[in-house]
Amino acid sequence: MKVAVAELRALTSLALARLGYTSEDASLIREALLYAELRGNNQGLIKIGTNAIPCDPKEGPIRILRKSAVSAVLDGNRRNGMVVMDRATEMAIEKSRQRGIAIVATRHTGTSTSAIGYYAERIARAGHIGFVFSGTPKVVAMEGSSEPTIGTNPIAVGLPTGGEPVVLDMATSAMAYFGVIEAKALGRQLPPGKAIDADGKDTNDPAKAIAGALKSFAGYKGAALALVVEALTGPLAGGALVGDKDVKTNRGNLIIAVDPDLLVERGEYEARMAKLAKRVRAAKRRPGVSEILLPGERGGRRAKSAKASGFHDMDAELFAQFKRVAEGG
Amino acid sequence: MKVAVAELRALTSLALARLGYTSEDASLIREALLYAELRGNNQGLIKIGTNAIPCDPKEGPIRILRKSAVSAVLDGNRRNGMVVMDRATEMAIEKSRQRGIAIVATRHTGTSTSAIGYYAERIARAGHIGFVFSGTPKVVAMEGSSEPTIGTNPIAVGLPTGGEPVVLDMATSAMAYFGVIEAKALGRQLPPGKAIDADGKDTNDPAKAIAGALKSFAGYKGAALALVVEALTGPLAGGALVGDKDVKTNRGNLIIAVDPDLLVERGEYEARMAKLAKRVRAAKRRPGVSEILLPGERGGRRAKSAKASGFHDMDAELFAQFKRVAEGG
Numbered sequence: 001m002k003v004a005v006a007e008l009r010a011l012t013s014l015a016l017a018r019l020g021y022t023s024e025d026a027s028l029i030r031e032a033l034l035y036a037e038l039r040g041n042n043q044g045l046i047k048i049g050t051n052a053i054p055c056d057p058k059e060g061p062i063r064i065l066r067k068s069a070v071s072a073v074l075d076g077n078r079r080n081g082m083v084v085m086d087r088a089t090e091m092a093i094e095k096s097r098q099r100g101i102a103i104v105a106t107r108h109t110g111t112s113t114s115a116i117g118y119y120a121e122r123i124a125r126a127g128h129i130g131f132v133f134s135g136t137p138k139v140v141a142m143e144g145s146s147e148p149t150i151g152t153n154p155i156a157v158g159l160p161t162g163g164e165p166v167v168l169d170m171a172t173s174a175m176a177y178f179g180v181i182e183a184k185a186l187g188r189q190l191p192p193g194k195a196i197d198a199d200g201k202d203t204n205d206p207a208k209a210i211a212g213a214l215k216s217f218a219g220y221k222g223a224a225l226a227l228v229v230e231a232l233t234g235p236l237a238g239g240a241l242v243g244d245k246d247v248k249t250n251r252g253n254l255i256i257a258v259d260p261d262l263l264v265e266r267g268e269y270e271a272r273m274a275k276l277a278k279r280v281r282a283a284k285r286r287p288g289v290s291e292i293l294l295p296g297e298r299g300g301r302r303a304k305s306a307k308a309s310g311f312h313d314m315d316a317e318l319f320a321q322f323k324r325v326a327e328g329g
Numbered sequence: 330m331k332v333a334v335a336e337l338r339a340l341t342s343l344a345l346a347r348l349g350y351t352s353e354d355a356s357l358i359r360e361a362l363l364y365a366e367l368r369g370n371n372q373g374l375i376k377i378g379t380n381a382i383p384c385d386p387k388e389g390p391i392r393i394l395r396k397s398a399v400s401a402v403l404d405g406n407r408r409n410g411m412v413v414m415d416r417a418t419e420m421a422i423e424k425s426r427q428r429g430i431a432i433v434a435t436r437h438t439g440t441s442t443s444a445i446g447y448y449a450e451r452i453a454r455a456g457h458i459g460f461v462f463s464g465t466p467k468v469v470a471m472e473g474s475s476e477p478t479i480g481t482n483p484i485a486v487g488l489p490t491g492g493e494p495v496v497l498d499m500a501t502s503a504m505a506y507f508g509v510i511e512a513k514a515l516g517r518q519l520p521p522g523k524a525i526d527a528d529g530k531d532t533n534d535p536a537k538a539i540a541g542a543l544k545s546f547a548g549y550k551g552a553a554l555a556l557v558v559e560a561l562t563g564p565l566a567g568g569a570l571v572g573d574k575d576v577k578t579n580r581g582n583l584i585i586a587v588d589p590d591l592l593v594e595r596g597e598y599e600a601r602m603a604k605l606a607k608r609v610r611a612a613k614r615r616p617g618v619s620e621i622l623l624p625g626e627r628g629g630r631r632a633k634s635a636k637a638s639g640f641h642d643m644d645a646e647l648f649a650q651f652k653r654v655a656e657g658g
Contacts (some may be wrong), residue, residue, distance in 0.1 A: 127415040144621045147613035168553040200615040224497040224624035235601035268415035272564035284476040292473045295553035
C-alpha cells in the first residue's frame with residue numbers, strides 16, 4: 001500500500017518519544033530507520049513494529065575510551081546503535097579528512113545499527129571510501145555446524161563516484177535476520193536453503209529457523225567473510241562473542257574511512273570511478289536483462305522516488321503493525 | 330603423484346632464472362609460488378607451467394610515488410607482482426607498527442601476485458590484521474551482463490589469533506581463472522554454473538568460458554564485492570580498468586594493515602580471537618561433518634604436512650607440464 005512519507009516520519013517520532021528517547025537521539029534514529037525503510041531494506045520501521053529498539057533505562061553518555069590521530073574507540077554505554085554509529089561516522093570522516101585514513105570502533109551499543117549502508121553512504125558522500133562492519137546477535141551457524149556461533153554480520157562499503165555513490169550493504173548470512181522476523185510476522189515461508197532447524201536440517205519455517213540457525217551466504221566463502229566480520233567487531237572492536245555474559249548489551253561495530261586523495265591526485269579517483277561505472281553499465285547484457293544496476297542503485301532509486309512523490313510503498317500488514325505500536329497499541 | 334618439495338623448489342629456481350629474473354627477485358617469487366602450491370591453491374606452479382609470469386624486459390626499479398606516515402603508493406615499473414607485493418607488505422607492516430594502521434597501493438605490476446593470502450598471512454604473523462585486494466585481468470561479467478568488465482578480484486584477510494593465523498583468501502569470481510586454465514590444460518570440464526560463453530549462455534567448457542566470461546560468486550552479492558575490489562585496485566590504487574590502454578602492464582593491488590593494539594589493550598585481541606576460534610570449533614556439527622575448519626586451515630595443514638614429509642601431492646600432468654617448462658622444454 002502507499003503510505004505518506006510524512007505520516008511515517010510523524011509516527012516514527014511519536015514511537016521514539018514513547019520509547020523514552022530524547023528528541024536529539026530520536027531524530028538520529030528516525031533518519032537511520034527511514035533511510036532503510038524508503039530503500040526497501042528490511043532494517044527499517046519493522047524495528048519499531050516488532051519492538052526491537054527499546055531505549056535502555058541504564059543507558060548513559062557515549063564515552064571515548066581510546067583515541068589517536070587515526071583512530072577512536074567509543075563505548076556506547078548501552079545507547080541505541082544508530083546514535084552511537086552517527087557519532088562514530090562523523091569521527092571517522094573528520095579523522096580521515098585530517099590524516100587520509102581512520103578507524104573507529106564502537107562497543108556496548110544496546111541495539112542494532114539499522115542498515116549500515118546508511119553510514120557507508122554518508123562517508124562516501126563526504127568524498128571518502130567507507131567500510132562498515134557490524135556484529136549482530138549470534139544467529140548464524142558456521143559452515144559444517146548446526147549451532148549459531150556468529151551474527152548475520154553485515155558488511156557495507158560506500159564508494160564515492162563524483163555523482164551518486166555506489167553502496168554495497170549485505171548481510172553475510174544467507175538472508176537478513178529481520179527478513180526471518182518479517183516472514184514470521186506475516187506468516188510467510190522462508191526461501192529454500194537459507195536456514196536450518198535445531199537438528200541441523202534445512203527448514204523454510206521462520207519459527208524453526210529462529211529456534212535453529214541461519215546459514216551463511218555462499219557456503220564457505222560467505223562463512224569465512226562472516227567470521228572476519230565477527231573478528232573485527234568482537235575481538236577487535238570489543239563487542240561480545242557468543243556465550244559472553246554481556247552479549248545482549250554489547251554489540252560491536254567497526255568503521256574504516258579512506259580519503260582517495262591519500263593515494264591519488266585530487267579528482268583522479270572520482271574520474272576513474274565514473275569511467276568504471278560507465279563501462280559496467282554499458283556492457284553487453286544477458287537476454288532478458290534491461291539494465292545493469294550498480295550496488296545500492298535499486299534502493300537509492302526507490303528512496304528518491306518516495307521522496308519525490310511523498311509516498312512509500314509498504315506492506316499493509318507491516319504498516320498496520322508499525323502504526324499500532326507507534327500509537328501505543 | 331608425490332613430488333619432493335626440494336625438487337619443486339629447485340625446478341622453480343631453474344625456471345625463474347631461465348625467465349630472466351635476478352636471483353633476489355627469483356627467491357621472492359619462488360616463496361610466493363610455493364606457498365600457493367603446497368597449500369593446494371591454484372595460483373602455484375601452474376603459473377610457470379603455463380608461462381604466465383614472464384619477466385618483462387622493460388621492467389625497472391620499484392618507485393615510491395607518494396607516501397605519508399600511514400600510506401604509500403608503489404609504482405611496480407612492470408616488475409613481477411610478487412616482488413612488488415613483497416615490498417608493499419613489508420611497508421604496510423612497518424607503517425602499521427608505527428601508527429597502528431597503514432594503506433599501501435601498488436600499480437604497474439606486470440604479472441599476477443599469486444595467492445594474496447600469502448601477504449595477508451605475513452601481516453597476520455607480524456601480529457597485525459591484513460586486508461589484501463588484487464585487481465586482475467577482466468574476465469568476469471557483472472551480474473546481468475554477458476561481457477567481462479571486472480577481474481576475478483580476490484580478497485584476502487589475515488587474522489592473528491596468538492597461534493596459527495586465520496586466513497581468508499577467495500576470488501570474488503565463481504571460480505579462480507587459473508582453475509579454468511588448469512581445466513583446459515587437463516582437458517576437464519568446469520563445474521556447472523561458473524561461466525558463460527560469448528553469447529551469455531551457461532557453459533562447462535573451459536575454452537568457451539575463456540572466450541566468454543566467468544560469473545561472480547554468489548550472484549549479486551559476489552558481483553558487488555568484485556566491483557568494490559575493482560574500485561580499490563583500479564581507481565584508488567591506480568591499476569588499469571577494462572579498456573584502458575595499459576591494461577596488460579598495469580595491475581593494481583591494495584593492502585590495509587591494522588595493529589589491534591590501536592583499539593584494544595595488548596594481547597586482548599589475540600585472547601578473544603582464540604576464544605572465538607575455540608567456540609566456533611566446538612559448536613555442534615551437522616550430521617556427517619567430522620570437524621569444523623577455520624578459513625585457511627585446510628591449506629595450512631596441507632602445506633605443513635608437505636614440509637614435514639618433504640613431499641607434495643600434485644597432479645601428474647600439471648607436474649609434467651611444469652617440469653617441461655622449467656627445464657626449458
